[in-house]
Amino acid sequence: MNLKIYTERCKGCGICAAFCPKQILKVSEIEKIEVLDDASCIKCGQCELRCPDFAINVVKEEK
Amino acid sequence: MTMEKLVEKYFRPGRLPHIWCPGCGNGIVTGAIVKAIDKLELAKDDVAVISGIGCSSRASGYLDFNTANTLHGRAIPIASGVKMGDPRLNVIVVTGDGDSTAIGGNHIIHAARRNIDLTVVIFNNNIYGMTGGQYSPLTPIHSKATTAPYTTIEPAFNIPELVKAAGATFVARATTFHAQILADVIAQGIAHKGFSVIEAVSACPISFGRQNKMGGPADMMKWQRDHGVPLAAWDKMTDEQKEGKFPIGVLHHDTSKQEYTDAYDGIIKTAQGGK
Numbered sequence: 305m306n307l308k309i310y311t312e313r314c315k316g317c318g319i320c321a322a323f324c325p326k327q328i329l330k331v332s333e334i335e336k337i338e339v340l341d342d343a344s345c346i347k348c349g350q351c352e353l354r355c356p357d358f359a360i361n362v363v364k365e366e367k
Numbered sequence: 368m369t370m371e372k373l374v375e376k377y378f379r380p381g382r383l384p385h386i387w388c389p390g391c392g393n394g395i396v397t398g399a400i401v402k403a404i405d406k407l408e409l410a411k412d413d414v415a416v417i418s419g420i421g422c423s424s425r426a427s428g429y430l431d432f433n434t435a436n437t438l439h440g441r442a443i444p445i446a447s448g449v450k451m452g453d454p455r456l457n458v459i460v461v462t463g464d465g466d467s468t469a470i471g472g473n474h475i476i477h478a479a480r481r482n483i484d485l486t487v488v489i490f491n492n493n494i495y496g497m498t499g500g501q502y503s504p505l506t507p508i509h510s511k512a513t514t515a516p517y518t519t520i521e522p523a524f525n526i527p528e529l530v531k532a533a534g535a536t537f538v539a540r541a542t543t544f545h546a547q548i549l550a551d552v553i554a555q556g557i558a559h560k561g562f563s564v565i566e567a568v569s570a571c572p573i574s575f576g577r578q579n580k581m582g583g584p585a586d587m588m589k590w591q592r593d594h595g596v597p598l599a600a601w602d603k604m605t606d607e608q609k610e611g612k613f614p615i616g617v618l619h620h621d622t623s624k625q626e627y628t629d630a631y632d633g634i635i636k637t638a639q640g641g642k
C-alpha cells in the first residue's frame with residue numbers, strides 16, 4: 305500500500321487529484337478522495353504536500 | 368518527517384478535521400509552519416505562536432506550542448510583549464492580510480521599524496474570509512467583494528515592499544502551491560534574528576474565489592503556480608514578462624541591523640550599572 309487516507313479529515317476539495325502526475329486520485333460522489341490505482345503511485349508526495357486537511361499520506365517503508 | 372508524523376508531533380490531539388472550508392489554503396500554510404519548526408529542531412516549549420482574529424488566526428488553536436489567539440489586528444503587539452518577557456522564545460505570529468495590514472497596519476510597520484525578533488506569517492487570501500468576503504488592503508484592484516459589488520477601485524498593498532520600507536530585515540514570499548518553498552522560507556525567517564515577514568499567498572475559494580469566478584481550489588492553486596515566479600527566474604525576466612506576476616523566495620535579508628530585545632538588554636545593563 306502506497307497511500308494512507310484519513311477519510312474523516314478529507315473534505316473532497318480535489319487538490320490532490322488535480323496535481324497527481326499519475327492521475328490516480330478521484331473525488332467520489334460522497335466528496336471523499338478515492339485511490340483508483342494504488343500500485344501506480346510513484347510516491348512523489350505532491351498530494352501529501354498540498355492537501356489542506358492532512359488527509360492523504362504517502363506510506364514510507366519502515367527502516 | 369512525513370506530514371502524518373508532523374501532525375502527531377505538533378498538533379493538539381483530536382482536533383482534526385479543522386474548521387476551514389474545503390480547499391482553503393490555511394491548512395497548507397499551517398503545515399508549512401510545523402515543517403519549518405521541525406526542520407529547525409526547536410523544542411515545542413521554546414516556540415510561541417500568537418495569532419490575531421480571522422480564519423487563518425484559528426491555526427494557533429490546532430498547534431501544540433505555547434499559543435494565544437488574541438485580538439483583531441493586535442497579534443504583533445502581544446507577540447512583542449511575549450518576546451520582551453522571554454527573548455529566548457521563538458515567537459511566530461499567525462495573521463491574515465486584513466488582520467495584519469488593515470486593523471493591524473500600524474503595528475506591523477512599527478514592529479518592523481524596531482526590528483524585534485518575531486516571525487510574522489501573513490496568510491494572504493486577498494479578502495476578509497471569516498466575516499463573509501469584505502475587501503481587504505490585499506484585494507486586487509477591480510475584484511468583487513461583498514462590500515464592492517461593482518468591483519474595488521483601490522490598489523492593493525505589496526506586502527514585501529511595505530515591510531521592507533518600514534525596516535523588516537527578512538522578507539520572503541511563497542504560495543500554497545509552492546508549499547515546499549513556503550516551509551523553507553518560514554524556517555529561514557524563524558532562524559533570522561530580527562523582524563521577519565513571510566507572505567504566504569493562499570486561496571480562499573469560498574469568500575474570494577467564488578465571487579471572482581476563479582474556479583475551484585485546484586484552479587486557484589494553478590493560478591499561483593502560473594503567477595508566482597521563483598526569484599532566479601524572475602531576475603531574468605523583462606518588465607513585460609513580469610506584468611501581473613510576482614516573485615517568490617527570499618526577497619530581502621539584512622543582518623547588519625541591531626535587534627530590539629538585544630538593544631533593550633543593553634539599556635537594562637546601563638540602567639543597572641548606573642544605580
Ligand code: SF4
Nearest residue numbers: 324345346348349351
Ligand atoms: S504520491 Fe504522487 S503519484 Fe502517488 S498519489 Fe500522491 S501525487 Fe499521485
Ligand code: SF4
Nearest residue numbers: 314315317318320355
Ligand atoms: S487534497 Fe486532501 S482534503 Fe482535498 S480531496 Fe485530496 S485528500 Fe481530500
Ligand code: SF4
Nearest residue numbers: 387388391422496571
Ligand atoms: S472563508 Fe475562505 S479563508 Fe475562511 S476558511 Fe473558508 S476558504 Fe478559508
